Amino acid sequence: MKIAIACDHAAFEYKEKLIKYLSSKGYEIINLGTDSEEQVDYPVYADKVCKCVLDKTADTGILICGTGIGMSMAANRHKGIRAAVCGDLKSAEFTRLHNDANVLCMGARIIPYELCEQIADKYLTTEFLGGKHKTRIDMFD
Numbered sequence: 001m002k003i004a005i006a007c008d009h010a011a012f013e014y015k016e017k018l019i020k021y022l023s024s025k026g027y028e029i030i031n032l033g034t035d036s037e038e039q040v041d042y043p044v045y046a047d048k049v050c051k052c053v054l055d056k057t058a059d060t061g062i063l064i065c066g067t068g069i070g071m072s073m074a075a076n077r078h079k080g081i082r083a084a085v086c087g088d089l090k091s092a093e094f095t096r097l098h099n100d101a102n103v104l105c106m107g108a109r110i111i112p113y114e115l116c117e118q119i120a121d122k123y124l125t126t127e128f129l130g131g132k133h134k135t136r137i138d139m140f141d
Contacts, residue, residue, distance in 0.1 A: 001124065004058035006032040006045035008071070011064035011108035013037075014116055018062070021117050027124070030058050046074035050081045053102050061103040062120060068107035075103050079141060087111050092119045096126035098133045 003022060007015035012034060019029050032048040034040045042065045049061035061083075063071035068085035075083035083103035084095035087110055095101040104123045106116055128134075 001060070002028045002030060002058045003060055003062055003124075004030040004032055004049045004052035005062045005064075006049045007034060007064040007108075008042040008045060008066070009034060009037050009039050010066035011106075014064050014106075014108040014113055017113060018064070018116060018120060022120065022124075042070045043074040046071050046083075047078075049103060050075050050078040050083075054078060054080050060124070062123075063103060063105045064108055064116070065105075066107055066109040068105040068110065072103075072105040075105065082137070082140065086119050086123065087115075089118060089122050092122040093126050096123055097129050100128040100133070100137050 005015060019031055023029055030052060033045055046063055049063055052058040053061045063075060065071045072083045072085045075081050081103055082099055082101045083105050084101040085105045086092040086095060106119060
């Protein structure tokens with residue numbers, strides 16, 4: 001599975017650790033920045049990940065900023081993107097099961113790094129249920 005991942009300055013450390021962690025699990029990572037703690041504008045990085053997901057360069061995306069909220073708002077402006085902020089395992093599970101999310105957003109100032117790994121694992125290993133949920137997802141666009 002190919003994962004496009006990006007962050008803003010607030011989440012640079014989390015992104016770097018998460019890339020190493022996911023790579024060690026066999027995932028192919030497309031690192032789209034940012035590459036330092038120098039202040040940047042998160043919508044630029046949300047856009048990069050969304051374009052990779054939409055053009056199928058990546059199977060899914062992960063965006064991390066201070067809260068996850070800004071990244072999710074920027075990502076959800078793209079038609080076809082279903083980005084969800086997750087701060088717990090149940091949200092990560094159900095955003096895949098019921099909502100077929102294709103971009104996971106997390107907040108480095110909200111959750112501890114260890115939970116970031118656990119949320120990513122849950123998100124990446126949970127399959128969409130389809131059925132009545134597919135009907136609802138089709139209504140988004």
